Amino acid sequence: MYCVKCGVKLEDTEKMCPLCGTVVFHPDIKRDDVERLYPESKYPKQQINKVAAMMIITTMFIIPVIITLLCDLQVNSRVSWSGYVIGALLVSYIMIVLPFWFKKPNPVIFVPCSFAAIGGYLWYINFAVDGNWFLSFAFPLVACIGVIVTAVVTLLKYVKRGELYIFGGAFLLLGLLSPVLELLVNITFWVDKFSFWSVYPLVALLLIGGLLIFLAINTTLREKMERKFFI
Numbered sequence: 001m002y003c004v005k006c007g008v009k010l011e012d013t014e015k016m017c018p019l020c021g022t023v024v025f026h027p028d029i030k031r032d033d034v035e036r037l038y039p040e041s042k043y044p045k046q047q048i049n050k051v052a053a054m055m056i057i058t059t060m061f062i063i064p065v066i067i068t069l070l071c072d073l074q075v076n077s078r079v080s081w082s083g084y085v086i087g088a089l090l091v092s093y094i095m096i097v098l099p100f101w102f103k104k105p106n107p108v109i110f111v112p113c114s115f116a117a118i119g120g121y122l123w124y125i126n127f128a129v130d131g132n133w134f135l136s137f138a139f140p141l142v143a144c145i146g147v148i149v150t151a152v153v154t155l156l157k158y159v160k161r162g163e164l165y166i167f168g169g170a171f172l173l174l175g176l177l178s179p180v181l182e183l184l185v186n187i188t189f190w191v192d193k194f195s196f197w198s199v200y201p202l203v204a205l206l207l208i209g210g211l212l213i214f215l216a217i218n219t220t221l222r223e224k225m226e227r228k229f230f231i
Contacts, residue, residue: 003017083128091114115146119138123138141181145177151170167212168210169209170209
């Protein structure tokens with residue numbers, strides 16, 4: 001017989017496809033005891049020492065931080081360009097590596113922490129270049145997007161149903177954020193004339209969000225699309 005999903009050849013004793021994991025027989029059908037076409041592995045899975053792995057990854061982040069800082073101090077006798085590199089490495093570490101230190105990382109906590117790290121990095125850049133765009137542009141933008149993403153993650157984690165409503169609402173909010181973004185750009189960077197470029201992402205995001213909410217409401221249409229696209 002063959003897998004109904006990927007088409008690989010299977011023996012009658014196979015309970016699921018070894019490639020895609022699709023169940024290939026009805027659980028109520030009695031199967032004959034014959035030799036398996038794909039023998040099970042005789043070697044036990046090796047357990048990875050999580051603490052040691054995290055220490056190695058952390059060291060891989062610390063080494064370029066030290067090298068970058070020493071090079072900058074030797075050449076310029078102060079922290080200049082190395083601050084941008086170190087800040088980017090710290091943000092990457094907080095977003096990618098830090099959650100794996102915990103046994104069960106809660107995305108509801110780490111997502112806003114990631115956006116806080118991004119905001120802090122942008123504040124440092126603003127301070128380093130003596131700019132005046134952080135409070136009027138970067139901070140409200142990062143804060144708004146962070147709130148939307150955190151709300152989506154929180155709802156997906158604690159609400160068992162309604163994913164289409166959640167994503168649809170997120171797209172609608174991002175669409176409404178587009179003209180706000182254009183306004184912040186014009187105010188911060190002294191743009192005299194409005195070009196109204198925000199209309200294009202506004203319309204696109206509102207259409208996507210409205211479509212998702214419409215599919216969430218229209219159960220019949222949603223089921224037809226799920227069957228058509230094998231969702």
